[in-house]
Amino acid sequence: MRDKLPPEPPGSEVTPEKLYLRRRELIKNAGLFAGTAAVVGGGLYLLGMKRTRPMDGFVPDAGAVAQPVAPAQGVFDTDEPRTPYEDITTYNNFYEFGLDKNDPARRAHALKTRPWTVVIDGEVHKPWTVDVDQLISAFPLEERVYRMRCVEAWSMVIPWLGLPLGKLLERVQPTSFAKYVAFTTLEDPEQMPGQKSPVLDWPYVEGLRLDEAQHPLTLLATGLYGKQLPPQNGAPLRLVVPWKYGFKGIKSIVRITLTREPPPTTWNLTNKREYGFFANVNPAVDHPRWSQASERRIGETSRRPTLPFNGYAEQVAGLYRGMDLKRDF
């Protein structure tokens, strides 16, 4: 049998079958390489997706300017550079729409903010159930450029538009028993999908001592940058208390109730040790898990020192005279 085979061609003439096969193998390997790299990279991408870039959120259209604006009052305004509109409207904590910073921008635009009724009741002589537009038009709106310091150690400078809460309280006339003001956010899991998850006790509630609520710095905001408040920032009506951590600024308010006793507040209910009722910005009292001594101003790289009462000590420190701010944090 062996003898019948033709003689092998010399080595130099061998058809480069091996080379040919190698070429195929190379192509195959290149394909496998690219495929595997894509799967690994894509897998990591998907894992990180939950934290998509905040900027991927929906930047609301400028919209109509709300109402005639009274000029910025001046005395309380900071002249620090204002945080860009896009950052203010795409980097939000509003757990009613999800836990990530860009969830509110992506999901809150469906919130129906008109018609909207606000109930003001409790220890007042003149309880008032009022349509939000009627409420807003009952007071001259003011522009206030405030620092906002989040408990997570970042901060912004926001030109709010709104009415001093004290003016509204004057109108409903607190009784002599009124010592606190309680606020409640809308509860509507259909519109606020985050409320379907038990991450917080819904609805979100907040509270102030009456003298804090009456302080001229305390604002009920209805807009920012001269425009109507976008839903992700708490439309149609939200609280702004610039010397306190941001979570005190309850959003999309439906009820304001004056009370005799300190009202429950959501983050305090969630974790008493980490979040107090007062929540005054205080660089000397750290969050149990992180430092509050410094903060990152959105748009800046290096940190800046955090100021007592967020820089409003001159105006508000008197409210807490004699109190131990380390205990009543």
Next chain:
Amino acid sequence: MASSKLPWLNPAIAVGGLAPLLQLAVLGTQGELGANGIEFALNQTGLFALAVLIASLACTPVRLVTGWTWPARIRRTLGLLAFTYAAAHFLTYAVLDQGLDVRAMAEDVFTRPFITVGFTALMLLAPLAVTSTNKWVRRLGFPKWQRLHRLAYVAAVLGVVHFVWRVKKDVTEPVLYGAVLALLFAVRLGEALRKRRALARERPA
């Protein structure tokens, strides 16, 4: 095994695994990471470090369960990739977040448990990265080297704790990573018990 060489496997994992880091660096220098780019970079690098570390720890359990041998061949690449992300995570914190403020960082590392455990995890991974070469396996001897590299499990547990303590409220995601880690540990524990029983049967009393 059908394909005994798989020359493309480790390069593919390195390239695919490093692509997100490159993307972060490019977008970061262009200021395209959103309102709080540093926080975003911290979250991404930390998440990837933990995910890839757990993937590296999955290699042996996957081999035990399926009989495949290729997972063992990518373990080192995954481990080094995890260390790369952990180091990038720390450097983002130290350089960009803290501006190399040594006092503030020392305070963080020594007084804030969530940072203490994260930092410890990185410190555990560093010697593993250094001793990941074949030369080091020979120098230490395999049993000793293997014992040392079990620290990767400790680092992963610390990584999960770091993640749990970092989130403000919703621990679903970190707990998910913890559950995967527990599953991997259970597979290895089961294998160790099986081996011990087999050994006991070989040597009757």
